[in-house]
Amino acid sequence: MSAFSDSNFKSSNYSSFRPSYDESLFKYIATEYHKGEYDLALDLGSGTGQATYPLTKYFKKVIGTDLSSTMIATANSKITEEFKDKIEFKVSPAEESPFLPDQSVDLITAAQCAHWFNHPKFFQEVDRILKPNGTLAIWGYIDPVFNIEEIDNFALEFMYGDKYLGPYWENPGRLILRKKFKDVIPPSNIFEDEVVFEHDPRLQNKAGSSPLIIKKTLPFETYFNYTKTWSSYHSWKKQNPDKEEIADWYYKKLQSKTGWTPQTIVNYEFITILKLVRKIKR
Template sequence: MASFSDANYDAKSYSDFRPSYPPQLYSTLTAYHKGATNLLVDQGCGPGTATLPFASIFSKVIGSDPSPGMIQTATKAAAAKGIQNVKFKAAAAEDLSFVGSGQVDMIVASQAAHWFRHDDWFKECARALKSGGTLSYFGYLDHQYMGSPLANQIIEEFSYGDSYLGPYWEPGRHILRNLYREIVIPKDLFKDIERIEYIPGKSSEEKYLVGKKMTLAANEEYVRTWSSFHNYAKSHPEVARRDNGDGDIVDHLFDRLKEAMGWTEKTLLEIRWSHVIMLARRI
């Protein structure tokens, strides 16, 4: 999670251009949850994208993240919406010392669990959760341009090719690409384990949750929020055209998409992400 914790990481762009979560996600989680709705903790909360909607479900919500920039952005977002029962705290996922043992009804982690030290995290979640409390972590990855296989081929090569951003992903990306299969929930601490996954073009449409219609220009800004691009930019002093430069690796990617697809900055695209939801109940 080092990239997102960098002081110069653009937390606002992350908030503006990353996909949000639909009501179906929250209804899926609340349908699974059988306990009280007094306290929820959202770990790796980032700018509060998934955190704030829980304010209408739980009496108290705490979002935690190791990045002060993310916490600042999330706090401003809550204030702008007039949400008063959500607080944010700078803390690693493995540190729930700000809540007592057996006090939390639900713990969630959105687009973050692949960065955690999982053995320590599961133990700390088990300590904090009430018996029967819910643990859920979910994530999305590898956006697809619906109905555009050539564009998908281009973005795949750009994302993971050795000549592009492939070498610049942090190790947790592999865990997310494998839809969290490598994160093993300890059965001596949790029960009733469920897994819900969606892959565009392969899975049942009833499982579809994370998608967005955005212009090509907005999609470019989304790509610039990737941790791999953030890492690439540290060692490649290219200046983007939006910053009055000659162009960087993202500019060149979107030049290629425009040429191959006939798209313009204003072309409206339907984009979907593969995603997974994991659910478990504290024994």
């Protein structure tokens, strides 16, 4: 996570090229799973607000927090008149929200960030600020899948191979995400009604029941720009300033394998995980 907190990290690129979430995800969380009130939502690890803004449709006030002052500065610069009374962004770690009173939050979300948390401290703080019957929803997307075996294998080798970006992912965070939060266990004395949705487009029986489906149909060049938002790429660049640009190498290799041009429309879909729990009334 330190890569995203680096002052050199291009938060504008993160905002432009990272996947967004379909409205159906927020509708499911807010209207089908959530049974509490709708006064305040807290979006942890908000980045520039990809998952923060959609919550304003359902909650009177939404606060986004992130450890990265760079991300929060970008988020604050984009607040329009329409949202100035409904949304705010603060620099704060997920494990500490000292600006919030006890039992003051109705929904807490953590999109593409819960794998970085100190989980015992995180759950302790959630217990403090979340109202009884309030909802905690954490989710993430993992690897993009083209469903073209040769390309998917090459992409995985580039992402995780020792010769490429593998050593530059921050662990155990990335491993926790790849294991789909199986080691992130909400304490049973605090939470109940756990619901988990896993989606893997590589499986023949895709089920399609998850509210978190992320499909992309866009120019190949946009996928390439997305790879440059990876924390592993940022770390690689910082540690190898004089080497051939590794993302450009990957881009050229994919072009040679596929014949894709920058404007070729490509399709890919993400492996995703969504986990929801409700705070016990006690």
